[in-house]
Amino acid sequence: MERMEDFFAARVDEYEEHMLSGVEGCEQAYAVIPSLLTESCRDLLDLGCGTGLELKQIFKRFPDISVTGIDLTREMLDQLKHNFPGRKLNLICGNYFDVELKRNTFDCAISFQTMHHFEHEAKIGLYQKIFEALNGDGRYIECDYMVEDQEEEDLHFAEYKRLRDEMGIQEGEFYHYDTPCTVTNQITMLKKGGFERVEMVFRIGNTTILAAYKE
Numbered sequence: 001m002e003r004m005e006d007f008f009a010a011r012v013d014e015y016e017e018h019m020l021s022g023v024e025g026c027e028q029a030y031a032v033i034p035s036l037l038t039e040s041c042r043d044l045l046d047l048g049c050g051t052g053l054e055l056k057q058i059f060k061r062f063p064d065i066s067v068t069g070i071d072l073t074r075e076m077l078d079q080l081k082h083n084f085p086g087r088k089l090n091l092i093c094g095n096y097f098d099v100e101l102k103r104n105t106f107d108c109a110i111s112f113q114t115m116h117h118f119e120h121e122a123k124i125g126l127y128q129k130i131f132e133a134l135n136g137d138g139r140y141i142e143c144d145y146m147v148e149d150q151e152e153e154d155l156h157f158a159e160y161k162r163l164r165d166e167m168g169i170q171e172g173e174f175y176h177y178d179t180p181c182t183v184t185n186q187i188t189m190l191k192k193g194g195f196e197r198v199e200m201v202f203r204i205g206n207t208t209i210l211a212a213y214k215e
């Protein structure tokens with residue numbers, strides 16, 4: 001296993017092609033994302049924005065939108081900046097579990113293919129933070145690798161724990177290893193984070209989009 005930011009930094013050149021051609025459902029999911037944002041969305045939070053594949057589609061519908069993008073990997077953010085000259089971007093190189101978010105700031109929040117690496121409790125805490133950072137009628141759209149069976153989720157987490165123990169990795173250090181959760185667990189976590197209503201709006205292969213509404 002590689003540290004999260006080293007994993008992405010080493011693959012930034014082939015990253016976009018891999019997501020568009022190598023991950024079932026991803027290209028279609030990027031195309032769907034703009035239609036899931038609120039019509040009047042002006043301030044958008046993008047967690048784990050990477051090189052901005054989802055933003056490419058969003059800028060087509062919302063050319064004037066202001067985007068706050070958070071990502072651990074400096075090289076991915078550099079590529080994002082290069083991809084979108086002239087757009088309204090506030091890019092933060094950091095860990096979205098730690099970055100402080102002001103309350104009632106964003107019309108919409110999104111995350112795309114970045115949440116399938118973390119434990120339930122950590123995600124619930126993050127969802128609470130996103131919930132509070134959204135405006136009253138805001139929504140959070142999560143596209144991610146999700147599975148259907150609890151057994152499959154448990155196997156991934158058990159193997160990840162085994163590898164972490166073997167390598168002596170400390171709590172709070174991020175390594176790249178996929179631990180997808182079931183769609184059902186994801187919906188439960190988002191509701192525990194405060195969202196009133198959560199709906200699955202897209203699923204091709206394991207690529208799944210959930211829409212979580214603040215009210």
Ligand SMILES: C[S@@+](CC[C@H](N)C(=O)[O-])C[C@H]1O[C@@H](n2cnc3c(N)ncnc32)[C@H](O)[C@@H]1O
Pocket residue numbers: 004005008019047048049050051052053054070071072073076094095096097111112113114174
């Ligand atoms: C698979 S990429 C997705 C990038 C982009 N959203 C897309 O769909 O093309 C996952 C991204 O999440 C970032 N990431 C992973 N864990 C993170 C964390 N705790 N805080 C901030 N960014 C994180 C990685 O650096 C990487 O750029």
